[in-house]
Each structure stands twice: as structure tokens, then as C-alpha cells.
Amino acid sequence: MIVRFIDWLKQWPRTVRVLSLVAAAAIVIWSLAAVDTHHAHTWVEQHIPGFWAIFGFLAASVLIFIAGWLGKCGIQTREDYYDR
Amino acid sequence: MTGSFIHPALIMIAGALLLPFIRGPFRKPYLCLVPILAFCDVLYLNQFPGTYGVITFMDRWTLVFGRIDNLSTIFAFIMALMAIIGTIYGLHVEDEWQHIAAWFYVAGSLGVIYSGDYLVLFLFWEMMAFASTFLIWFNTDKDALAAGYRYLLVHTFGGVMLLFGFVLRYQATGDLSFSLLDEHNTQLYTWLIMIGLMLNAAVPPLHSWLPDAYSKASITGAVFMCAFTTKTAIYTLARAFAGFDILIVLGVVMAIYGIIYAILENDIRRLLGWEIVSQVGYMVAGVGIGTALAINGTCAHAFAHILYKGLLFMGAGAIIHCTGQSKLTELGGLYRKMPLTLLFMVVGGISVSAFPFFSGFVSKSMIITASFESHLYWAAFLLTAVSAGTFLVAGLRLPYLIFFGASRCTPATWEKAADPVWNMRLAMWIAAFFCLLIGSYLPFLYSMLPHADVAFHPYTIPHMAETLQILAFTALAFYFLKGRLAARAAISLDLDWFYRMAGRGFLWLAEKPLQWLDTAWGAAYRVVGLVSLMTIARFSAWFDWNGIDGVVDGTARFVQGLGGRISVLLQKGQIQMTLYYAITFVALFLAAYVWL
Amino acid sequence: MLFLPELTILGAGLLFFLLTLGQPSEATIKNCASAVAAVILFTCVLCVNQTGNLFYGAYRVDLFSQIFKILIAAATLVVFLFGNGLKGIKQDSRPEYYLFLLVSNLGLVMLVSSVELLAIFIALELSSFAVYIMVPMRTTATGIFFQMEAGIKYLLFGVMATGFMLFGMSYIFGLTGTTSLDGIAEQLPILANRPAAVVAMLMILSGFFYKLAIFPFHFWVPDVYEGAANETTAFIAAVPKMAAVALLIRLTSLASHQGEMVLNLLMVCSILSMFYGNLSALVQKDLKRMLGFSGIAHAGFILLGLLTFKLTGYASAVYYIVGYALMNLACFLVICQVAAKGENLGISDLSGLHKRAPILALTLTVALFSLAGIPPFVGFTGKFMLLLGALREDHLLLVTLAAINTAIAIYYYLSVVRMTFCSDSNGLGNVQTGFLANSLSLILVTVIIVMGVAPSWFVALAESAIKTIL
Incomplete structure (x- = not known):
């Protein structure tokens, strides 16, 4: 059942992509329109619209880039490093 | 009782x-x-x-x-x-x-x-x-x-x-x-x-x-x-150590450190291990904050974490058990072969990523809220950032690289892959059930928390909005950057480098100089002790043969001769002469004693 | 009655002397040995409450000596029981072997009662010489030929240590004009600052350092452990060490007035023993050799209790050495059973032991865990008490180094346990174990656990015994 569902999704890659983007947009619009942020803990949450969306995107990207950069700096190495 | x-x-x-x-x-x-x-x-x-x-x-x-x-x-x-x-x-x-x-x-x-x-x-x-x-x-x-x-x-x-x-x-x-x-x-x-x-x-x-x-x-x-x-x-x-401020810093560092290494990792169980480091970081920070809500959050998160991490490790174990491979570079596209395992991994992944109605959502947010309420904004924001990273790793990268994308399996691995035996599946069902139960039926977990007087309500609209925004846009970032998250056949050096190398040095120390000393001592012993003993023995044998015997024989002859001569000289049988000799000896002894 | 245990041992020795004259069957020798050892233990227990002096005050029977006699007799009984077949000993000299073992036993039993330097000397030599002879009695059938070398080494080192000890004794006699320990105890505080007295005391101690294998008198240990037959090593590893601790307690309680100098020297010896033993044991492949090196380290640990010069420290040392003897006996029991022909065992020979002989594997595991100082076994409790006692005397550095050593030691012990549980048997066959060996190993395991969990009874007994000599 699970396999069939995934295969069915895979037949419509474009639609899935568009639907996902629409869902993300809907979430942002919903939080802009309907969520009361006046009782939030910090100034940024109260005054920047869609703050957490920006935050999530930036956090993920920054983590990915930091990890990639650290990996290139020499943290990542060949697999048999300890075996020599 | x-x-x-x-x-x-x-x-x-x-x-x-x-x-x-x-x-x-x-x-x-x-x-x-x-x-x-x-x-x-x-x-x-x-x-x-x-x-x-x-x-x-x-x-x-x-x-x-x-x-x-x-x-x-x-x-x-x-x-x-x-x-x-x-x-x-x-x-x-x-x-x-x-x-x-x-x-x-x-x-x-x-x-x-x-x-x-x-x-x-x-x-x-x-x-x-x-x-x-x-x-x-x-x-x-x-x-x-x-x-x-x-x-x-x-x-x-x-x-x-x-x-x-x-x-x-x-x-x-x-x-x-x-x-x-x-x-x-x-x-x-x-x-x-x-x-x-x-x-x-x-x-x-x-x-x-x-x-x-x-x-x-x-x-x-x-x-x-x-x-x-x-x-x-x-x-x-x-x-x-509840309320020790240093633990907040260490906990946040730990959460970030763990998630960065998890992003780089290729081995699935190592990846999950790094994620444990990251998740335990939340709990350490919670202990450091030390307020009633934070301690509640720590306990709740530990509770939830055991179940979803157990589920993820069971899933990873099932993959290793059924394919024999543990590296992302050797897996991929397995959803056709192991659909149930995929389901469990996804349940575990979205639990750890704090999806609403799953266990992480009701526990992790407690710690983050506690740090907001204690005005530790830096900690709260960094921990939230890490939760985005958690979703990136466990909710997206891991299932994507194991079950979707291009298959990097060898034909043998592909052939072997299948959902695991019934008891493994049963255990995963139980764990998955509890992940859902904790997230959906709050009293189950919340009634057990140590500080019963502190109320916490995760299902508020701002909280839901916040979580959904973060999740959606983390997914978006993943979509754009997934090339950077691909599996690479590499390992990441960590602080264990030091003790791995130190261990080698230590063993070398134990092996070489001490062993050398022991051997040297044994050798010295053999040379100085046994060899000299044998040399002495050989010499004494030679000496006995050539020397002593000669000497003894000679001495014997000499003593015999001497005795003969002494007896000839001293023991002539003349009483006046013997008396004279005896008194002379005594006098000599006496003189010697007085003098000395 | 005061001398009953000694007389019994002497009589037993005579019995075996008679046996050596005839051509007794294997079974006769075995049964005689076990029976005799049991009788000796019985008489020791019988005489536990005796007190009195013998031989013009040179020989004292008190609770301290009697308890050690029981311990020695019990350990000997265990060695007799599990070394039942004497597989490692030349067939034609087995009665003689028992004879010498009993003579050595007699020496040890007399040693713990001796309160006069010459009596101590004679008893020590009696116990040592018999063991020197026992070492080369190993059979050459297993292709091991260095037992002679081991015996000679043991002898030469013994002679050296004895020489030192005699020299020290003569100094003490020269300084105090007496050879009885009581007389020396009266005189020594007056002489406390004389370097000669310090040197003399240390020289006397060196004789027992040799028995206990403390740095720098330990060099014989690995070779003798490896060269001697498994049964002989079991005896050497367990029984004389208890007597040595008894005498060290008697002597260090005399030396306690001499202050810093002796203390520092004991500390140095203790630390060096621990490090030398543990670091060397890490790289050993032969099981007995490893246990030998670990024994050096444990001897260093015992010094930790002695150098507190306190009642509790001494009691902990007694507790520890008894625990150590138990653990070692358990290890050697396993070695003797697994080595079917009396050969030496490498650590790899234990692979898959949990399938080949589950009870032996369990025994070995418990013994090694205990040696490594893992709770709740006797080794942990002993180490804990020793460390706490030393800490109470503010020897923080010493305790730190000792704790580091405990950590090092865990490695080589656990690597043996790993070998027994986490590896396949590699085609090694099952180990035949008799009912006797199985029940004996279970008894040892039980005692190791019980002593570890409930040490207070034994420690109280040791304390009351030591009180009689302080």
C-alpha cells in the first residue's frame, strides 16, 4: 500500500512540487492573517511578519553551509583514516 | 509497603x-x-x-x-x-x-x-x-x-x-x-x-x-x-546539577555540535548517534535552566526521546540487519523493498522533528519555552534553529537518502533487502504507537512529570504556526540545497582523534619501553646472572679438574710432608721441647691479644 | 594444643614421606592429599581461640596468627582440591611434590606465629626452599623446559632478598641487642632517628617485599609464574602472599615510628609496583604471566593499606589480600581445568569458553571483574576501603595514582572476559569438568560476592585480630 502510494506520487512530480509550495505558502499566509503574535516572547516575533518561516529557512541553510564549510576545512577525511 | x-x-x-x-x-x-x-x-x-x-x-x-x-x-x-x-x-x-x-x-x-x-x-x-x-x-x-x-x-x-x-x-x-x-x-x-x-x-x-x-x-x-x-x-x-548555568551553555553547544556532525555523516547509526548528542543537548540545557518548567521539559523530552530514538535505531538496525549495509552511500531507493521500515523511520523522524501530534512537539517546546521564560533568548533561538536542523537531518535527509533518490545499492544488497522479522516489526509498532500517543494524548505524559503544578499547553495557535512555518521552510531549504546534503563516503574527525592517537601512543609506551625494560632485565639477568653463573660453573669445573685437584693433591702431598716434617720437628717425643713450644704459642697469643 | 596445627602438618609431611618410599597409586596420593589438607584446616579451626607463647617467647599463638593459619590452610585445601590430578607435575615425583608443599605450608604457618627475628628467618626459609624445589618439578611432557630456569631465578632472587633481610636483622640486633619483636618495639622509638635503624627495618621488610612481589623485588614473578606448573603457580600466587602480609603488618607496625622516610619509601614502592605491574600486564599474551604482573600491581595496592600505619588500614590490607587470594584461586582453578595437560594457557586459548564450560566461564568472569575492582565483588570493596583509608591520611596523590591504575587494570581483565564470551570457540573442544571443580568454583564465586557485599563481618574480625598485636 505504501509502495503503491509513493509510486503514484512519483508519477506526478510536478504536481507534488507545486502542491507542497502551495501548502508552505498557505501556512505563511495563515500565520500572517490569523495568528495573534502580540503575546509572543520577543520583539522580532511580534513585529516581523512570517518571522519563523524566515528563521527556519535561514537556520537550515546556515547549518548546511557551516557543516559543508567545516567538512571542507578538514574535518571530513577518507574512510580508512584510522586504519593506517 | x-x-x-x-x-x-x-x-x-x-x-x-x-x-x-x-x-x-x-x-x-x-x-x-x-x-x-x-x-x-x-x-x-x-x-x-x-x-x-x-x-x-x-x-x-x-x-x-x-x-x-x-x-x-x-x-x-x-x-x-x-x-x-x-x-x-x-x-x-x-x-x-x-x-x-x-x-x-x-x-x-x-x-x-x-x-x-x-x-x-x-x-x-x-x-x-x-x-x-x-x-x-x-x-x-x-x-x-x-x-x-x-x-x-x-x-x-x-x-x-x-x-x-x-x-x-x-x-x-x-x-x-x-x-x-x-x-x-x-x-x-x-x-x-x-x-x-x-x-x-x-x-x-x-x-x-x-x-x-x-x-x-x-x-x-x-x-x-x-x-x-x-x-x-x-x-x-x-x-x-539542576540550575547550574554552565550546563545551559554546554547544552546549546552540544545541540549545535551534534546536528552539524549529523549533517556530514554517512553511517546511518553514527548519524543517529550524532542526533542523540544534539537532542540530549536540549535536555542538558533544560537541566541548566533548572526552573520547574525546564525540568518538566527535560523529563518529558527524555521520555519522548527514548521512544522515538529507539524507533529510529530499530529502523536503522532493521536496515542493517536486512541489507548488511550501514552507509548511506551503499543504500538508497529502498522504499519498494522495505515500506514498513520506511513508515517507522518517518514516524521516528517526524517525532524527533517535533511535528504536531507527535511526541517531540509536546516535549521539546517545553524546554524552548522555559528558556524564553527565563529570558535566555540566545539559547531559545539557537535551540529552535537546531530543531530546524533536526528536521533537516532525521526527517528529510535520512529517509531521502535511504529510501528515495537513486539506488546506490549493489545488486546483492538490493536482493537481500526486505522488511524485518515479526518481532522487530512488533517492537517498532509499539514504539511508533507511543510516539503518536504522547503527542496526541497529553495527559499520558504530562501526568507523570515531576512538577505537577506547572501547566504547559503546546497546542496553541501561535505555537502551531511557529512550528509549521519552521518545518515548511526547512523543507524548502532542503529542496534547494539537497545537493549539498548528498551522502559522501567519508568520515568526520572528532575529538576521539585525540584518544585514538593517545591510545596508540599509550600502548606503544606500555609495549615498547616497559616490555623492553622487562626483556632487557631478563636479558641482563641471563647475561649477568645465568651466563656468569654458567661461566663460573665452567671455570670451577676447569679449575676443579686442573687446579683444585692439582692443588689438593699438591697440598695433600705438602701437608703430608709438612705434617711429617712438623711431627719430625715438633713431636720428637722430648717433653722439655714440647712444653717449650706450647708455652711459646700461648705467650704469642697473649701478646697478640694485649697488643691488638 | 598450641602447636597442634603445626604438628598436624608435620605429621602429614611424614605421611607423604612414607608414601614417597613406596609405590602408591594415583588415587591414594590424591585422596591422602585432600584428606590431609582437610584435617589441617580442621585443626587450625579447632585452635582458633588458643593463645600462648612457645619456645621461650619466640613463637606466639594469638588470634592474629590463628586466623592467618586458617586462611593459609583453607587456601591450601583449595589448591589441593582443584589441582587434584597434578597434571603439570612429573608423574614419579607427585608424592614428593605434596611433601614439599606441606613443608612450605609448615613454614608459612610458623611464619605467622613467629615473633622473633631468627624464628621468622627460619620459618621464611623453610617455606621458601620447599617452593624453590617445587618449581622445577614441572613435567616436561607439554614441551615446556624453562621450569629449571624459573626455579633458579626464583632461588637466586630469594637468596638476594634473604641476604638483605639477614643483614637488616643483624643491624637491628646490633642496635637493640635483642631479636624478639617485643624488645625491638620497645627500643625502636628511641632509635627512631638513626639512619641505621631505618636502613635495617627496610632491609628486613625487603624479605617480605620479595614474597609479596613488590617493586623492586618482583623480577622473579613473571618467569616463575610462567615456568612453574599451574598448580604451583596457584599456590605461589595465593598462599605465601597472605603470610607475607601478616608479617608485613607485624613489621610495619614496628616501623611506624620512623616517620616520613619509611612512609615515602613505601609510597614509592607502592606506586612503582602498581604502574609496573599494570602497564606490563596490558601487553601480555600468556594468561599466567598476565596474572603475575597483575599480582605485582595488587601487591602495590596492599601497601596502600599498610602505609597508613592504622588499624583500619591494616584490616583493609588483610581483607584485600584474602580477597585477592580468593580471586586468584578462582582464576587458577579455571586455568587448571582448561589446561587439560597442564600446559600454559594463552589468553586466546580461552576463546568461546562460555560454550565450552559455562560454569568455568562464569567463575573466571566473576574473578576477573573482582580483580578489576568492579562492584559488587570483593575486589571493589577492598580497593574502595584501601583508597578511602589512604585518603583519610591525606595521601591524595597516591590515591589519585592508584585510581588511575585501577582504570588501567580494567582493560586487560576485561579483554580476557571478552575472549571468553564474545568469540567463537575456534574448534577448541569442550572442557571436561568434574563435580568437584564445579562446586568448588561456585563456592569461590559465592564467597567473592558475599565478601564483597557484606564485608563488615570479616573486617571486624581482622580488626580484632590485629588489635592483639598492635
Whole structure:
């Protein structure tokens, strides 16, 4: 059942992509329109619209880039490093 | 109830000791029965808070085996529950020693949780360390042996630190009870105890053992290990170090550190291990914040974490068990072959990523809210950022690289891959059920939390909006950057580099100079001792042959001759002459004595 | 009655002397040996409450000596029982072997009662010489030929240590004019600051350092452990060490007035023993050799109790050495059973032991865990008490180094345990174990656990015994 569902999704890659983007947009619009942020803990949450969306995107990207950069700096190495 | 205190650890140990005698068709029911009994015992004990099992040891020390209060009950509950799930997961394992080691490990954890003083704590602490070492060694991979030794090295170090800490504390205060330490009056022993406990919680820089060991342990062993060591350590930290500010910093560092390494990782169990480091970072930070809400959050997160991380490790174990591969570079596209495993991994992944209605959502947010309420905004924002990273790694990268995308499997791996045996599936069903239960039915978890007076409501609209935004846009970032997250056949150097190299140096030291000294001593001994002895022997033989005999013969002849001459000279039979000689000798002696 | 245990041993020795004259069957020798050892233990227990002086005050029977006699007799009984077949000893010299073992036993039993320097010397030599002879009695059938070398080494080192000891004794005699320990105890505080007295005391101690294998008198250990037959090694590893600790307690209680100098020297010896033993043991492949090196380390640990010069420290040392003897006996029991022909065992020969002989594997595991100082076994409790006692005397550095050593030691012990549980048997066959060996190993395991969990009874007994000599 699970396999069939995934295969069915895979037949419509474009639609899935568009639907996902629409869902993300809907979430942002919903939080802009309907969520009361006046009782939030910090100034940024109260005054920047869609703050957490920006935050999530930036956090993920920054983590990915930091990890990639650290990996290139020499943290990542060949697999048999300890075996020599 | 005092009379009927039966320690659940005792049930596990007794069960383990009897296990070799239970064979054939009784084995599997028995394997299920023992942890269930221990679980029932825990349920029963948790109804009667108090102090039990107090024993006076050597007339000097009071040992407390059963301290049942609002903090220990929740931890004992989840540990006992996880013991059932883990045992079911390993039901197919024939080798009874693996079960015995695992049960001793569980017993150690339960013992630590119920212990009321440092001696009992240490007893069970060491039991955990050694039993879990064997869980690594039961893996037959070639690396497992070395990994077990490294694990042992680190935990022995931690144990020694802990021992030192509480002995020094006992020396200073005469107190062995395991209780909250004073943050404003820290001594050397405070830090030593903290190091000992933090090592088991894998707080950087004492964390490298975790991904190293958990990726090398046997499949069922890893399922047990991922639940018990770190979370038991969190319990002890919450008990002794609640409100220590340094733990907030360490916890946040830990959360970030773990997630960055998890992004780079190629081995699936190492990746999950790094994520444990990251998630335990939340709990360490929660302990450091130390408010009622934060402690509640720590306990709730530990509870939820054991279940979803257990589920993820079971899924990873199933993949390794069924494909023989543990590297992302050797997997991919497996959803066709292992759909159920995919389902469980996704449930685990979205639980850890704090999707609404799954367990992480109701526990993780408690710690973050606690840090907002304590005005620790930097900690709160960084922890939120890490939760985005968690979703990135466990919710997106891991399932994507194992189950979707291009298949990097060899034909043999592909052929082998299938959903695992029934008992593994059953264990995963149970864990997945609890992940959903915790997230959807709040009273189940929240009624067990230590500070019942603090209310927390996760399902508010701003909170939902916040979470959904973060998740959606993390997914978006993943979509754009997934090329950067691809699996690479590489390992990441970590602080274990130091002790791996130091271990080599140390062994070299033990082997070369000391062995050399010993050999040299033996050689010197042989040369100076035995050779000289033999030389002397040979010489004396020669001497005996050529010298002594000649001398003896000669002497004999000489003495004979001398005797003859003396007797001729002295013993002529003339009495006046003999008397004269005798008196002369006596006079000579007397003169000699007077003179000297 | 005071001398009954000694007379019994002497009589037993005579019995075996008579046996050596005839051509007794294997079974006769075995049964005689076990029966005799049991009788000796019985008489020792019978005489436990005796007190009195013999031989013009040179020989004292008190609770201290009697308890050690029981311990020695019990350990000997265990060695006799599990070394039942004497597989490692030349067939034609087995009665003689028992004869010498009993003579050595007699020496040890007399040693713990001796309170006069010459009596101590004679008893020590009596016990040593018999063991020197026992070492080369190993059979050459297993292809091991260095037992002669081991015997000679043992002898030469013994001679050296004895020389030192005699020299020290003569100094003490010269300084105090008496050879009885009581007389010396009266005189020594007056002489406390004389370097000669310090040197003399240390020289006397060196004789027992040799028995206990403390740095720098330990060099014989690995070779003798490896070269001697498994049964002989079991005896050497367990029994004389108990007597040595008894005498060291008697002597260090005399030396306690001499303050810093002796203390520092004991500390240095203790630390060096621990490090030398543990570091060397890490790299050993031969099981007995490893146990030998670990024995050096444990001897260093025992010094930790002695150098407190306190009642509790001494009691902990007694507790520890008894525990150590038990653990070692358990290890050697396993070695003797697994080595079917009396050969030496490498650590790899234990692979898959949990399948080949589960009870032996369990025994070995418990013994090694205990040696490693893992709770709740006797080794942990002993180490804990020793460390706490030393800490109470503010020897923080010493305790730190000792704790580091405990950590090092865990490695090589656990690597043996790993070998027995986590490896396949590699085609090694099952180990035949008799009912006797099985029940004996279970008894040892039980005692190791019980003593570890409930040490207070034994420690109280040791304390009351030591009180009689302080």
C-alpha cells in the first residue's frame, strides 16, 4: 500500500512540487492573517511578519553551509583514516 | 509497603541469571516475561513514593537502593518500558549472553535511577558501563573490538572521575547522599562529579564515544544503548546539577555540535548517534535552566526521546540487519523493498522533528519555552534553529537518502533487502504507537512529570504556526540545497582523534619501553646472572679438574710432608721441647691479644 | 594444643614421606592429599581461640596468627582440591611434590606465629626452599623446559632478598641487642632517628617485599609464574602472599615510628609496583604471566593499606589480600581445568569458553571483574576501603595514582572476559569438568560476592585480630 502510494506520487512530480509550495505558502499566509503574535516572547516575533518561516529557512541553510564549510576545512577525511 | 520492596533491577538480574537454564520453546515467552515483570514492579513502586531498601554497609555508610520520588518515577517508567520494547526487538537473537548483557545494562540503569546515595549509584553506574561494553563486543565486525575498548576507556575514565568526586565530597562533608549540589559553593569535587556524569550524557568535549560506540554495537545492543546511558545520565544531572548555568551553555553547544556532525555523516547509526548528542543537548540545557518548567521539559523530552530514538535505531538496525549495509552511500531507493521500515523511520523522524501530534512537539517546546521564560533568548533561538536542523537531518535527509533518490545499492544488497522479522516489526509498532500517543494524548505524559503544578499547553495557535512555518521552510531549504546534503563516503574527525592517537601512543609506551625494560632485565639477568653463573660453573669445573685437584693433591702431598716434617720437628717425643713450644704459642697469643 | 596445627602438618609431611618410599597409586596420593589438607584446616579451626607463647617467647599463638593459619590452610585445601590430578607435575615425583608443599605450608604457618627475628628467618626459609624445589618439578611432557630456569631465578632472587633481610636483622640486633619483636618495639622509638635503624627495618621488610612481589623485588614473578606448573603457580600466587602480609603488618607496625622516610619509601614502592605491574600486564599474551604482573600491581595496592600505619588500614590490607587470594584461586582453578595437560594457557586459548564450560566461564568472569575492582565483588570493596583509608591520611596523590591504575587494570581483565564470551570457540573442544571443580568454583564465586557485599563481618574480625598485636 505504501509502495503503491509513493509510486503514484512519483508519477506526478510536478504536481507534488507545486502542491507542497502551495501548502508552505498557505501556512505563511495563515500565520500572517490569523495568528495573534502580540503575546509572543520577543520583539522580532511580534513585529516581523512570517518571522519563523524566515528563521527556519535561514537556520537550515546556515547549518548546511557551516557543516559543508567545516567538512571542507578538514574535518571530513577518507574512510580508512584510522586504519593506517 | 516497606516489606514488599522488590527492586526492579533485581528482577532483571535474576531473570538474566536464570536465562541460560530456560531453553527451547520456553525461551521466547520467558524473554518477554522478565521485562514485563520489571515494568509491573516499577508501576507498582511508583504508586508509593518514599525511601526503601535502606541498608547499613559496614556500620558506616547508609545505602539507599530505593528512592522513589516524582523525579525517579518517570525515568524508571520509561526505562522499564524501553526494556520491554528492546527485548521484543531482539527476540530473534539466539545467543543468550546478549540478552543477559542487555538486561544487566537495564538493571544498572534502573538501579541508578532508584539509588539514593553515591555508593549505590556508582555500583549500578559501573554495571551499566561494563554491560554495555559487551553489547558492543557482541557485534562481530572487526571494528567493534577496538570500538568497545575505546568505549571502555572513556567510561572507565568517567567512572574514576565520579568515584573521585564523591569520595572527595565524602571526605569533605561526610555525606554520601546523592542530592542537589550547591551551585554557589562549588568545590573540586562538584566539578569531578559533574564531569563523571556529563561524560555519560555525552556532553562535549566528552561526547565522542557515543557515535563511535553506537555505530559499532550489535544491532539489538545499539537499540538498548541509545536509550539508557545518556538518559540515565540526564536523570543524574537533573538530580544533582539542576540550575547550574554552565550546563545551559554546554547544552546549546552540544545541540549545535551534534546536528552539524549529523549533517556530514554517512553511517546511518553514527548519524543517529550524532542526533542523540544534539537532542540530549536540549535536555542538558533544560537541566541548566533548572526552573520547574525546564525540568518538566527535560523529563518529558527524555521520555519522548527514548521512544522515538529507539524507533529510529530499530529502523536503522532493521536496515542493517536486512541489507548488511550501514552507509548511506551503499543504500538508497529502498522504499519498494522495505515500506514498513520506511513508515517507522518517518514516524521516528517526524517525532524527533517535533511535528504536531507527535511526541517531540509536546516535549521539546517545553524546554524552548522555559528558556524564553527565563529570558535566555540566545539559547531559545539557537535551540529552535537546531530543531530546524533536526528536521533537516532525521526527517528529510535520512529517509531521502535511504529510501528515495537513486539506488546506490549493489545488486546483492538490493536482493537481500526486505522488511524485518515479526518481532522487530512488533517492537517498532509499539514504539511508533507511543510516539503518536504522547503527542496526541497529553495527559499520558504530562501526568507523570515531576512538577505537577506547572501547566504547559503546546497546542496553541501561535505555537502551531511557529512550528509549521519552521518545518515548511526547512523543507524548502532542503529542496534547494539537497545537493549539498548528498551522502559522501567519508568520515568526520572528532575529538576521539585525540584518544585514538593517545591510545596508540599509550600502548606503544606500555609495549615498547616497559616490555623492553622487562626483556632487557631478563636479558641482563641471563647475561649477568645465568651466563656468569654458567661461566663460573665452567671455570670451577676447569679449575676443579686442573687446579683444585692439582692443588689438593699438591697440598695433600705438602701437608703430608709438612705434617711429617712438623711431627719430625715438633713431636720428637722430648717433653722439655714440647712444653717449650706450647708455652711459646700461648705467650704469642697473649701478646697478640694485649697488643691488638 | 598450641602447636597442634603445626604438628598436624608435620605429621602429614611424614605421611607423604612414607608414601614417597613406596609405590602408591594415583588415587591414594590424591585422596591422602585432600584428606590431609582437610584435617589441617580442621585443626587450625579447632585452635582458633588458643593463645600462648612457645619456645621461650619466640613463637606466639594469638588470634592474629590463628586466623592467618586458617586462611593459609583453607587456601591450601583449595589448591589441593582443584589441582587434584597434578597434571603439570612429573608423574614419579607427585608424592614428593605434596611433601614439599606441606613443608612450605609448615613454614608459612610458623611464619605467622613467629615473633622473633631468627624464628621468622627460619620459618621464611623453610617455606621458601620447599617452593624453590617445587618449581622445577614441572613435567616436561607439554614441551615446556624453562621450569629449571624459573626455579633458579626464583632461588637466586630469594637468596638476594634473604641476604638483605639477614643483614637488616643483624643491624637491628646490633642496635637493640635483642631479636624478639617485643624488645625491638620497645627500643625502636628511641632509635627512631638513626639512619641505621631505618636502613635495617627496610632491609628486613625487603624479605617480605620479595614474597609479596613488590617493586623492586618482583623480577622473579613473571618467569616463575610462567615456568612453574599451574598448580604451583596457584599456590605461589595465593598462599605465601597472605603470610607475607601478616608479617608485613607485624613489621610495619614496628616501623611506624620512623616517620616520613619509611612512609615515602613505601609510597614509592607502592606506586612503582602498581604502574609496573599494570602497564606490563596490558601487553601480555600468556594468561599466567598476565596474572603475575597483575599480582605485582595488587601487591602495590596492599601497601596502600599498610602505609597508613592504622588499624583500619591494616584490616583493609588483610581483607584485600584474602580477597585477592580468593580471586586468584578462582582464576587458577579455571586455568587448571582448561589446561587439560597442564600446559600454559594463552589468553586466546580461552576463546568461546562460555560454550565450552559455562560454569568455568562464569567463575573466571566473576574473578576477573573482582580483580578489576568492579562492584559488587570483593575486589571493589577492598580497593574502595584501601583508597578511602589512604585518603583519610591525606595521601591524595597516591590515591589519585592508584585510581588511575585501577582504570588501567580494567582493560586487560576485561579483554580476557571478552575472549571468553564474545568469540567463537575456534574448534577448541569442550572442557571436561568434574563435580568437584564445579562446586568448588561456585563456592569461590559465592564467597567473592558475599565478601564483597557484606564485608563488615570479616573486617571486624581482622580488626580484632590485629588489635592483639598492635
